[in-house]
Amino acid sequence: MVYQNNLTYAQQQDEHDELKLFRNEFLIPRHNGHDAVYLCGNSLGLQPRAAKQYLQEQLNAWEDHAVEGWFTGNQPWLSYHEGLLPSLAELLGAQPAEITIMNSLTVNLHLMMVSFYKPNSKRYKILMEAGAFPSDQYAVESQLRFHGFDPQTAVIEIAPRDRELTLRTEDIIQEIEDNADELALILFSGINYYTGQLFDMEAIAKAGHRAGAMVGFDLAHAAGNVPVKLHDWDADFACWCSYKYMNSGPGGISGAFVHQKHFSNNTLNRFAGWWGYRREKQFLMQPGFEAERGAQGWNVSTSPILLMAVHKASLDIFEKAGGIIPLRTKADRLTAYLEFLINDINTQVGEEVYRIITPQDIKQRGSQLSVICKRNAKDIFNYLSDNGIIGDWREPDVIRLSPVPLYNTFTDVFKAGEALFKAIRAINL
Template identity: 75%
Template sequence: MIYHNTLQFALHLDEQDALKSFRDEFLIPKHNGQDAVYLCGNSLGLQPRSVKKYVQDQLNAWEDNAVEGWFIGNEPWLKYHKTLLGPLSNILGAKQTEITVMNSLTVNLHLLMVSFYKPKDKRYKILMEAGAFPSDQYAMESQVRFHGFDPKDAIIEVAPRIGETTLRTRDILKQIADNADELALVMFSGINYYTGQLFDLEAIAKAGHAAGALVGFDLAHAAGNVPLKLHEWDADFACWCSYKYMNSGPGGISGIFVHEKHFADDTLNRFAGWWGYRKDKQFLMAPGFEPENGAEGWNVSTSPILLMALHRASLDLFEKAGGLPALRAKSETLTGYLEYLIGEVNKKHGEDVYQIITPTDKAQRGCQLSVVCKRKAKAIFNYLADNGVIGDWREPDVIRLSPVPFYNTYTDVYKAAESLFEALEAVK
């Protein structure tokens, strides 16, 4: 697409947008009585208007049925989680049996590593990207310490080349091959939270398995943002949160993927709970854990129905919109337009104050653009916020802006670029 730096062009794109009606499905924060330009869906997605009804339905079921709500009513709670699996299977590229919804992201990461980090003899190391989100770093450190290893020795971090900000796929694959004899696990983010780089997960999974390691992914910034094919890519496991691009509320419910090839492997350790017990015998309350077949066998605790209702409200919108393909198509042009406009701001100012460190190749990014601000970065970020442009800040000088195809418009992006230019004039 050939972009133009005019409000009329942005309004034209909005008018032609096949998904434009979905903006009305979300509650947009206000600034001085007008809709804010909300570009922070990479941190917390907006609230769907339907959330109140979905939650109220379950509050009504609780009021009307009390404990019997687990077994009676339009949507008995005992199987409520299954209403989420169809939409999630489409978003994640997985079979429904390979998915379950539970807990929060880092809790799930730890539970999965109980099963899939299996150090033995000289094969005890974990390979991950340098600069992964701190929770992932802390989880890996604590897991290797739990097994008696020193993180400085047991964790291999793949860093960008000197002078570069993102990773080259061939460097990742080379590190995997070079350490093949010692790797127990390859654990990568789908998208790096800081740079916005989307990794080639298929290639990483293939290389990890060729090296004799298991492969897992943290999809916090990828799920609901970019197309995924976890089953086809042969990932061993994955986990994600739902409160970013899946708009399921602050601290929303998480989920896990376990490839079906592991379902019958009784050598895998797991921390068990009653909710993961085989369903046909669950209420016999017998001793001795027998897992339910599939990912549900990794469940531990009772389903939090109200959190799942929040999640379902958003997932049903994904289905209504036609799933990830339609959203991804808009995302590519929307983010591409923001990239173009930032370049125009630099030209107009006569200096490249804003440097985008996210890859320019749309196949290597999702919604997010990470922008290094080379002059009074925090003051410029504050100027944006004071003028109704909501992004988020990462030390020391990065502003993350994420136009989400569900609710952001091309006009939003145009206004954000205007504010970026105005900030340069206002912040001296």
């Protein structure tokens, strides 16, 4: 596609955008009396307009029914989560029974590792990408120490080749094969938070299973962003948060996937709680845990209905938009346009002021572009913020910009590119 670096072109693209009306479903932050250019959905998605309504409905049910709200009203709380499962299953390429909604991301990673990290004296190592989000690293380290292993020797981290910033799939596969006899678990991000690289999860899962290891994914930056097929890819488990691309509020409810092949596996350990007990026997209050069939058997605590109400407000928008495929098509165009503008800036100034470290291949990225600023990086970021361009800063010199197809426009992207160009002169680079 031939892109143009001018406002008229961007506005024309917006006029022909079949998803343009979904921007009206969200509340856009304001800057100096105008809509800000919000390119930070990779960190916190915008608030759906319907969130207040959905939340108020459940506050009203609490007011009207009190404890009976679990069993009465238009949406009894005991089964409230069931209404969210079809949309989530569609977004994540899963069967509804393979999905559960609970806790926060790192808590769910720990709960999944209780079940799927089963080390012995020979197989005890965990493989992950170098530079994974720190919380994942901390969770893995603590799990290893809990089992009596030294993270220094029990974690295998795969780093990019010299002078490269992202991983090659063949290197990941080779590392799995080279350590096949010692691997107990592979835990990989779907998308690396720093570089924005989308990993080949299907290939990783296949290689991991050939090596005899369990395979799980952290989908924090992938869920609601890129097409995912957890069931078909044969992942053993996955976890995600909902407050990034799924727009479900700061600290919003998380979720987990457990492949149906594990539903009857009684050798798996799990930390049990009343909410994961067999539904038809739950209120008999009997001793001895009997897990609900499916991923919901991994639940521990009572559903937080107010968090789920906000989650539902966003998931309903995804459903109205036709799911992840049309959104991904638009997102690829937005991200490619941003890439074009950044490269055009470098051409105009005659040097590489901005370097995109996210893969150029759209099959290896989602909506995020991570941009290294060669000089005065924090000053550039501050200039963007001062001019209503809301992105995300990562030390020491990276600005993450993420055009989200549900609410961002080509005009947003053009304004971000314009600000990046003006920053060069304003800061006298």
